[in-house]
Amino acid sequence: MATLKVKTDSLNLRRSPEIKDGNIITSLPLAQTVEVVDGNPANRFWEVKTIVNGSTLKGFVSAAFLRQFVSxxxxxxxxxxxxxxxxxxxxxxxxxxxxxxxxxxxxxxxxxxxxxxxxxxxxxxxxxxxxxxxxxxxxxxxxxxxxxxxxxxxxxxxxxxxxxxxxxxxxxxxxxxxxxxxxxxxxxxxxxxxxxxxxxxxxxxxxxxxxxxxxxxxxxxxxxxxxxxxxxxxxxxxxxxxxxxxxxxxxxxxx
The missing domain is CATH 3.90.1720 (endopeptidase fold (from Nostoc punctiforme))
Incomplete structure (x- = not known):
């Protein structure tokens, strides 16, 4: 599974791969590390897991706002x-x-x-x-x-x-x-x-x-x-x- 970084200042982590009311778990900040669980290139939303305040969270984010690591x-x-x-x-x-x-x-x-x-x-x-x-x-x-x-x-x-x-x-x-x-x-x-x-x-x-x-x-x-x-x-x-x-x-x- 790939490990990527959030490349925008605020990226919504969602409970399901869709935009609807009450679906947002939290907002991930710039440079947050996420591990891709399911990253099908054909899909807009990828399933990821990440650590926020010491707790592991799992959800879906827009793949367009993830980037590869640099040095x-x-x-x-x-x-x-x-x-x-x-x-x-x-x-x-x-x-x-x-x-x-x-x-x-x-x-x-x-x-x-x-x-x-x-x-x-x-x-x-x-x-x-x-x-x-x-x-x-x-x-x-x-x-x-x-x-x-x-x-x-x-x-x-x-x-x-x-x-x-x-x-x-x-x-x-x-x-x-x-x-x-x-x-x-x-x-x-x-x-x-x-x-x-x-x-x-x-x-x-x-x-x-x-x-x-x-x-x-x-x-x-x-x-x-x-x-x-x-x-x-x-x-x-x-x-x-x-x-x-x-x-x-x-x-x-x-x-």
Missing amino acids: SAKEALISAAVKEWLRFERGNKLEFEDPQYKYVGEYWSKIGLNLDGKDRDQPWSAAFISFVARAAGYNDFKFAPAHSTYVYDAVKKRKSNVTTAPFWGFKITEHKPQLGDLVCRWRENPITSIDSLPSGGFKSHCDIVVEIRDSEVRTLGGNVNHSVSITAYPLNSSGFLRPASNVYGVLRNNF
């Missing part, structure tokens, strides 16, 4: 980001609420800063990426309170052909975003390309790719709408990021 390191990064998304109740809880502000404090503490979500003039999106990368075991990642630190490193490591680096920086016309990559966009001062980064640091934001659709990729990031939230970035017909939403580059996950 264990990429799955670890995605799962670590999803764990935080769920702690923020799928983006419905805000950074200054209790206990969510304490989670922001955890992100800061891992890079040696005594801040939390009540310090609302302190953007914490890079602290979030650093926290998630550390939780996923990316020990060579440049943990920092600013995105520019690890973006510089990803560009440098690609130019030096350091194949052990967790990420390499690419222009949006060079690499099609994949699961576990980082999509980066500028803040305040425009950046035309990842090949023309300003020196001395810059304001930026990056999100982790957690879902790929035909016309967009969906990402998870911290300090997005004052929470851990999903953002969609449009793709062109060839699968590359469109130059929209201030996007200047993509960091390819080498793991």
